[in-house]
Amino acid sequence: MLARVANNLFWMGRYLERSEHIARYLNVNYFSSLDAPSELAQSRDFVLRSMLFVADEEELKLNKILNERDVLYDIGLNPDKHYSIYSSIGYAQQNANGARDLISTELYESINTLNRTVKNYSSERFVKHGLFEFTNLIKSNIASLRTKIRATLLHDEVYAIIMLGVYIERANQVIRIINSKYNDALIESVDFDTPVKTSYEWTTLLKCVETYDMMRGHYRKTPSSHNVLEFLILNPHCPRSIMNSLNSIHYYMSFLIKEEHPHKDSAAFLIGKLMCEYRYKCIEDFQEDLKGFIENLVDDLSLVGERMDADYFSLY
Numbered sequence: 001m002l003a004r005v006a007n008n009l010f011w012m013g014r015y016l017e018r019s020e021h022i023a024r025y026l027n028v029n030y031f032s033s034l035d036a037p038s039e040l041a042q043s044r045d046f047v048l049r050s051m052l053f054v055a056d057e058e059e060l061k062l063n064k065i066l067n068e069r070d071v072l073y074d075i076g077l078n079p080d081k082h083y084s085i086y087s088s089i090g091y092a093q094q095n096a097n098g099a100r101d102l103i104s105t106e107l108y109e110s111i112n113t114l115n116r117t118v119k120n121y122s123s124e125r126f127v128k129h130g131l132f133e134f135t136n137l138i139k140s141n142i143a144s145l146r147t148k149i150r151a152t153l154l155h156d157e158v159y160a161i162i163m164l165g166v167y168i169e170r171a172n173q174v175i176r177i178i179n180s181k182y183n184d185a186l187i188e189s190v191d192f193d194t195p196v197k198t199s200y201e202w203t204t205l206l207k208c209v210e211t212y213d214m215m216r217g218h219y220r221k222t223p224s225s226h227n228v229l230e231f232l233i234l235n236p237h238c239p240r241s242i243m244n245s246l247n248s249i250h251y252y253m254s255f256l257i258k259e260e261h262p263h264k265d266s267a268a269f270l271i272g273k274l275m276c277e278y279r280y281k282c283i284e285d286f287q288e289d290l291k292g293f294i295e296n297l298v299d300d301l302s303l304v305g306e307r308m309d310a311d312y313f314s315l316y
Contacts, residue, residue, distance in 0.1 A: 001102075006161050007313035008098035012111075013149075013165025015092035016142055019085045021173035021209075023138035025054050026075060028208045030131060037200050040188055044068055051075060053180045054173075056083040069127045076134060077123045085138060089118045104152035107145065114141045160255035163248065164308065171245035171301055174209055178232060179294045181205040185225070202228040209240040229290070230283040242297070246275040249304070256312055267307035274300055 033047045040046050048066040052059045055075045077086045093115040096108055117137070126134050146166075153159045185199035202223040206212040209232065212223075218235075219227045236243045253268050262268035286293035 001157065003313055005099050005102065007309075008095040009102065009158060009161040010165040010308075010313055012092050012095035012099065013162040014169040015088045015095065016111075016145055017166045017169040018173060019088035019092070020139055020142035021170070021177070022055055022075065022083075022085055022088070023135040023142075024210065025177060025208050026051060026072075027132065027135035027139075028204060032204050032207065038188060041184070041200065046184070046187070050180055050184055053183065054176050056081075059083075072127050072131060073123055076126055076131075077118070077121060086118055089115050089138075099158075102158045104148065106152045107148045110141075110145055110148055114138075114145070117141075157255050160252040161312075163252045167245045167248040167252070168301065168305055168308070170240070171242055171249070172298075172305075174232065174240055174242060174245070175294060175297055175301065177205060177208050178229070179298075181208070182225075182290055182294070197225045198222070199225070205232070211238060211240050214238065225290075226283060226287065229287070234278065234281060234283065236279075243275075243278055246271065246278060250275045253308075265307070267304055267311045270300075270304050270307055274304065 029047060029050055033042055036042045045066055048068060048071045049060060052066070052071060052075070059074075074081045075084055078084045079086050079090070081087060093111050096103060096111045100108060121134060121137075122130070149159070149162055153162075181201045181204060182196075184204075185196045185201040188199055188201065189196045202225055203212065206215050206223055206228060211232065215223065215228065215231045215238075218231065221227055231238055232240065233242045235241045236247055238244055250271050253271055257268045262272070
């Protein structure tokens with residue numbers, strides 16, 4: 001397979017996964033704030049900053065006054081913003097074009113249909129009263145696309161490359177969402193003297209990654225920083241957890257590995273090392289310095305992504 005085509009498959013998976021996470025975060029974060037227990041968590045500025053933090057942290061460094069209509073439009077349907085859902089779906093469609101001969105007609109046509117739907121969605125309707133409808137449309141369509149990927153493609157190298165994109169993006173998005181909600185909890189603790197450990201933001205975090213019911217069933221306790229982080233980072237059976245993503249990346253990487261013992265600077269070696277490292281961690285290892293842990297994990301995942309690109313998808 002040409003590196004160019006493999007790159008298309010990989011990024012098609014990444015952009016589809018990214019658009020779903022952004023849509024879900026917009027939906028949950030916006031509507032949960034209406035019933036939040038503190039005035040700060042209900043304030044528009046607080047909510048909009050949290051959304052931008054996940055969509056593109058660099059936007060917050062501009063220190064501009066946030067307007068609800070502008071922020072929603074930028075994250076949802078602004079074609080000029082690289083981080084918008086509009087752009088992610090468009091990029092996914094472009095990458096599908098580049099790998100047209102290797103994916104099924106059903107998958108290709110579904111991606112094209114979603115792309116046309118997003119492009120034709122009224123931006124005025126979206127910013128006024130279409131947030132719930134639009135984000136649910138994205139979530140349901142991405143779920144359908146994920147089913148078509150699993151049900152209509154051969155589970156070979158093509159499938160493995162797409163799933164590598166899906167899981168590396170999932171790990172990145174989940175850790176960004178954890179980071180965002182942790183920052184929100186810290187701000188609330190300063191302004192309203194709310195304990196970080198029992199902040200309402202941990203409940204919102206679980207809903208942002210669709211694991212609230214499963215976490216409550218697993219622990220049978222009220223969400224807190226301890227059990228939420230343990231569930232979303234270390235539980236290998238939670239499909240949204242970092243550990244589950246690392247295991248999945250390692251598994252699908254095996255489809256591409258040619259040598260029995262990968263070089264220490266290869267993506268295969270790095271992901272194996274990272275997977276084993278986190279398999280034997282416990283929540284107490286990073287509970288006291290969550291910020292440092294998150295930053296290190298973001299760096300580790302970025303390095304894995306860079307090595308995967310260099311090893312398998314680089315055009316040069």
